[in-house]
Amino acid sequence: MENESRKKKHLTFGGCDTIALAEKYGTPLYVMDxxxxxxxxxxxxxxxxxxxxxxxxxxxxxxxxxxxxxxxxxxxxxxxxxxxxxxxxxxxxxxxxxxxxxxxxxxxxxxxxxxxxxxxxxxxxxxxxxxxxxxxxxxxxxxxxxxxxxxxxxxxxxxxxxxxxxxxxxxxxxxxxxxxxxxxxxxxxxxxxxxxxxxxxxxxxxxxxxxxxxxxxxxxxxxxxxxxxxxxxxxxxxxxxxxxxxxxxxxxxxxxxxxxxxxxxxxxxxxxxxxxxxxxxxxxxxxxxWMVAEAGLTLYTIGAIKDIPGVRTYVSVDGGMPDNPRPALYSAKYQADIANKMNLEKVQKITVAGKCCETGDILIWDLMVPPVKSGDILAVYNTGAYNYSMASNYNRLPRPPVVLVNEGIDHVIVRRETYEDLLHREEVPMYLQKKVKESSEII
The missing domain is CATH 3.20.20.10 (Alanine racemase)
Structure with missing residues (x-):
């Protein structure tokens, strides 16, 4: 009965429970069918x-x-x-x-x-x-x-x-x-x-x-x-x-x-x-x-929720412009659902904000969803084209992994970047390394 209940509540994609994918791999997460x-x-x-x-x-x-x-x-x-x-x-x-x-x-x-x-x-x-x-x-x-x-x-x-x-x-x-x-x-x-x-x-x-x-x-x-x-x-x-x-x-x-x-x-x-x-x-x-856009889904975890009475409710996710720059670049529009509340009526209007330090980091304006809470999983549809390929490390955010799903089976095809990955090509000149060392000794 519990599994049947999850199926009704949760979005499935490529035969996989998207909430289970989010729990297994974390978010943001690119999923390709x-x-x-x-x-x-x-x-x-x-x-x-x-x-x-x-x-x-x-x-x-x-x-x-x-x-x-x-x-x-x-x-x-x-x-x-x-x-x-x-x-x-x-x-x-x-x-x-x-x-x-x-x-x-x-x-x-x-x-x-x-x-x-x-x-x-x-x-x-x-x-x-x-x-x-x-x-x-x-x-x-x-x-x-x-x-x-x-x-x-x-x-x-x-x-x-x-x-x-x-x-x-x-x-x-x-x-x-x-x-x-x-x-x-x-x-x-x-x-x-x-x-x-x-x-x-x-x-x-x-x-x-x-x-x-x-x-x-x-x-x-x-x-x-x-x-x-x-x-x-x-x-x-x-x-x-x-x-x-x-x-x-x-x-x-x-x-x-x-x-x-x-x-x-x-x-x-x-x-x-x-x-x-x-x-x-x-x-x-x-x-x-045409070949890949509809095969892609991006999963996010909802964090801060900011309600401005009579104006707007901003719902922030743990990604945004670095993993999907298209809305900021040319006002691209998307549809999305709360992946863990697929059985509930959409009664709340929200604006999905990314976490970057940019006013323009808005993924979706005026999206209708069920009552939303921090910790919910947002699934943005048709993100298979130009999302992963245009992703950046703006604000020093590691790029998400890519998971391939196939009739209920999931495989990582690009691993999640780590903070260490952000630094692996960097080199500090020797004279600055020395100054950093001296400064730390004074402290």
Whole structure:
């Protein structure tokens, strides 16, 4: 009877009692449901890879990456999109097949590109002339031929927050469709001895709910592909349409199934190629947030409660901005529940405050919950994307662990940081060490 009572009161996630997880691992705690991730991978297989020939999907790993995630993605037959040397190194250490990696980024360093060339990364998405020339030199010195795509800024703006919009004309990403710039890089790539141009890439932003923006971008790319064919005889072998498919966070969000986007993309690409009389290129998508956001949950313990009569009730938790900077960065919104009071009516309005010394450290405004007390466990939903990956040690707070749950079984995949971890890279100059010693002797 006691277990049945707990089940009614407690939130379960991935077959696990979240209160038991909080008791076992402490809070704040990131929890990731493996089966939710795998179900997204299988949706990609069923509605895109298995539905259309010559297609490819890669996971945009900046959303959530560690070696365990690499293993899950590899086992599902999905490639990997990385944007830094650190992400690439993680994939290499996890044994991820480097030929299935696409390397993005608007300012890749010499060291990062050298790592990509050394380990035979499948594609490098070139963002600018500086990178293009540097990559040719690196590839030549290593006696290797590197396959590349050019990232294009198509001049298309999506309906999303300006900080996660990337396809507009005024973007830090991609090569503008100004004739002189584009022709220069294409001509350079086609003549380069150690580069092979495969095609083009665009990415329009994140949290996009309409497919029309992809069609508009493909119209732009059609003109580009036609011009490249006429001018250079170059026919694109690959076309990367990026990701950005929106997910549910709060009421009002209207996410669509993957096929809503991919069917429209494929139909448009086929039409373009038929009109141009060229073969359909391999079409690539790069979902990230869409694959992991809903697979994540963050657990917090409620501490101080501050009631301002007639104004607001602030409920503080043991995390905040360092483990989830998204509300402070771009007013991201979340839904949450009191995980140990799932059977009670929501009658109290609260504002969830983080513990950082920042007025802006507010996780959720005006959340309806049952009567709340210190010691309750707050569960914030859909935190699988950009929470762990953007976490910091602001205010010297150790970063939370990550626990993977799978049908009632839990595994630590990233351990909790300790105070000692905060100091392990620090060094005090010898002359200051001496002064500290003398000062302590005086005391």
């Amino acid at each position: 493996e089966q939710k991730i795998r179900s997204k991978c299988r949706e990609i297989q069923e509605n895109f890879l298995g539905k259309y020939e010559n297609t490819r999907a890669v996971y945009a790993s900046k959303a959530f990456l560690n070696m365990t995630m690499c293993k899950i993605i590899e086992s599902e037959g999905i490639g990997l999109d990385v944007v830094s040397g650190g992400e690439l190194f993680t994939a290499i250490q996890a044994g991820f097949p480097t030929q299935d990696i696409i390397f993005h980024g608007n300012n890749k360093s010499y060291e990062e590109l050298s790592l990509a060339v050394k380990y035979d990364v499948g594609r490098v998405v070139v963002d600018n002339t500086y990178e293009l020339e540097m990559l040719q030199k690196i590839a030549k010195s290593n006696k290797k031929k590197v396959r590349i795509l050019f990232r294009i800024a198509p001049g298309i703006e999506g309906s999303t927050h300006k900080y996660i919009s990337t396809g507009q004309k005024d973007s830090k990403f991609g090569i503008p469709l100004a004739e002189d710039q584009l022709n220069h890089v294409v001509a350079f790539a086609l003549k380069a001895s150690h580069l092979e141009l495969m095609g083009f890439h665009f990415h329009l932003g994140s949290q996009l709910f309409e497919n029309g923006i992809y069609v508009a971008a493909l119209d732009v790319l059609a003109k580009l592909m036609k011009d490249m064919k006429e001018r250079y005889g170059f026919v694109s072998k690959e076309l990367n349409a990026g990701g950005g498919f929106g997910i549910f966070y709060v009421e009002g969000d209207q996410p669509k199934p993957l096929r809503y986007f991919t069917d429209q993309i494929m139909e448009k690409v086929k039409t373009i190629c038929h009109e141009m009389g060229v073969p359909i290129p391999q079409v690539i998508i790069e979902p990230g947030r």
